[in-house]
Amino acid sequence: MALAGLVGIAALCFVGAFGAFLAPYNPDQTSALATAPPSAAHWMGTDQLGRDVFSRMLVGTGSSLAVGVGATALALVVGSLIGMVAGLDAGGWVDTVAMRAMDVLFAFPVLVFVPVLSGLAIGRHLRIGPVSISQLAVLIGAVAVVFVPVFARVARASVADEVGKDYLQAARAFGARRRDLLLRNLLPNIQAPLAVQAAFSIPLAIITEAAVSFLGFGIQPPQASWGDILNDGRSQIVLGDWWETVFPALAILVTVLCFNFVGDALRDALDPATARRADEAAAVVTEMTQA
């Protein structure tokens, strides 16, 4: 099953990277053939503006994956750093402040926070110094922000477990600076749970992006994303035009399942079963309740 998952992910990455070249039609090309059901000419039918849905799906794969993977990567880096620093200082004020901050970020329900953050950037020109930030970047940032607490908690818990161990004391006795402790000693030992968490977070990030785009706060038209296609299809459903809804839905389902299979396999391979069994309930909770 894990192999199937990996193959699926590889296929998705391929489509994501080369989607624009694989598309039979220009995804933005409108035509007179509006809301046509799937046919030999248009494998997934057309939308209200006559655009080929299959082409839009191909191009949208890239957008959805980019946001999903990008946001998770960003959250992984920032969250782990915060979590590791907090874990090293377990019980101290740095730990308390950091974890309270994470609690605050975690308190905002995802689909309430991300649309507001991302929507505020639509149509405005944001700059940090000389660098201008696109709305896509804000979207990735907003999705990353809601995933940072999860990675911070995983990192902190792992570091807190490692803190008592001898190799750290030895490193400290040799005069290691905190930066070295973090990066050279701790990080290699905690990367297993972090990798597993990342594997489970990517599909959740993709779902979040789809939901936000569906509501209109994410990737803006005419750019395509699975959420956008779902949104376009919404008004057509009651007329029986199912293709704009079913295909993105299937795409999302397949993507999520692939990443979940890989994540399960990663967890089986990397985390010792004994430590896992006692905490299965908690593990299920942490991995599933981010959406």
Next chain:
Amino acid sequence: MWRLALRRVALAVPVLFLVSVLSFLLLRAAPGNPAQLQAGLDATPKVVAAISRQLGLDRPLATQYWLWLDGVLHGNLGVSYSTGEPVTSVLAPRVPVTAELGVLSLVLTVLVGIPLGIWSALGKDGPLDHSTRVGALVFVAVPNFVLALFFVLVFGWWFRNILPYQGFVPLGQSIASNLSHAILPSVCLALGPIGIVVRVTRASMLEQLGSDYVLAARALGVPWRRVVWNDALRNAVAPVLTVLGLVTGYLISGAVVVETIFNLPGLGALLVESFDNRDYTVTISVMMLGAVVFVVVNLLVDLLHAFVNPRVRARWARTS
């Protein structure tokens, strides 16, 4: 024990405080000048300046925050930009809709999820276990808004006129009508949490059923039914409670899309509508309300946990 509970509550206060700060900052970051919007497009600069002073917009940001917070704590969330009425009166009629949706979903989750989890644990690796596990996997993988769209497709086109897929009828008007409008969105919202609750309940029950006291009870001849539904269940419930607290966040998020798709006049739909109307005061207020509800619910779950389980109380006493 009450002192411990108070300490727990006190821990939540900084979180709520920071939630309000973040909300305020986002409010100020929103495009549009509140004074200009209140004065109207053709107001003279003098009028705008006067309103600016009145709203306190010329004061430093920190002062503005305290003024705003003071207002919020007294029930004044500001004024809606589009209609001019106070935000609280915009929010108020929407609350019962979302509340009903949330309560129905939670009830469904508990009534369906927990028994399914228990039966899966009892019949481990049997047909029920496998099918519920696959089902749980699928329902967590399919986002609830996709499921909602699918429901609309099924009940709006393929099987028309069986169940309404749009709109809302208040409880006061007709209970039957109200329930028939609420059932599809509630089921939609509940399916994901049911998947989670089933898995957690199953894992927790398996852990309990494998423990010594269960073995002892069986050896002593306690009826199996009582062992499972009385003793093991009580001990297994703890992680499920924690999950229910987290599930609230999922439900609030889900409410936004589900209300939009099923056309329910609730707070979630308000979030999207108010943003489209550039009514940022309302949007941010809804956002803040969502966060506050989440924090409060989780706090209640924590307290309930300690209330029910003396070991948790002891742990609190040790770590405080």
